[in-house]
Amino acid sequence: MHNLIQSYIGTKFAFPWWKLMFDLALSAVRTAVRDQRGRKEVNIKNHTRVKKIFGGEIEDSRVLDGIMLNKDITHLTMRRRIENLRIILLDCGLEGKTGCGYVAILVFKPDLVNTEKGVSDLAHHYLLKGNVTALRHARKTNNNRVTRAVGATFVSRVDDINESDVSTKCGLCEIEKITDALRYFSFKTKCEDPKACTILRRSPSKDILNEIERNIQVAIEIERKVFFPPPVSY
Structure with a gap:
């Protein structure tokens, strides 16, 4: 070869x-x-x-x-480096006007929530209380690669989240700025298989x-x- x-x-x-x-x-x-x-x-x-x-x-x-995406955190006080994290992938937005759905997310104690839609100010309030980092507006094709890399399952409704949908196979998530590109990138690496x-x-x-x-x-x-x-x- x-x-x-x-x-x-x-x-x-x-x-x-x-x-x-x-x-x-x-x-x-x-x-x-x-x-x-x-x-x-x-x-x-x-x-x-x-x-x-x-x-x-x-x-x-x-x-x-693992996977690298051109995404930054949605709030300045969120964590930029997480080890042995729990990930939830959503193809719905976190833009509801009530906090019931956001409390349901915190029950599973995630470290990172990755959504294809937006994240409202109310959602930020609850996520910051639970020390959860959020990434938003990810493309469907990129999220499909994330699914295969970390072993998580897409969830269409917040109320339908189960423990089996939460991924624990990602060893490290870093959101850092590459100086030459002048942009922030999220790295999900050290994935298990x-x-x-x-x-x-x-x-x-x-x-x-x-x-x-x-x-x-x-x-x-x-x-x-x-x-x-x-x-x-x-």
């Missing part, structure tokens, strides 16, 4: 970093594997995401054992970022077809 990847990247710009490209592609393929009716499938498009961040060195690129991942790529030039992205994508396809060849019909 090393010789196969090296022979392809040998004529490309990323040849000096071919070993790094090999490790990134291999980690992404192994993470995205799932059993489908007795055979293994790799859905690179839906279960892996390449995140390009301008700045830094090419050697800073890595595959996260993640089935989705983020490939974080760094480079001092945007042109180099785009070129390396093409090389990584082809390396991923090569390794996917070698390790998990498609079925052959006779």
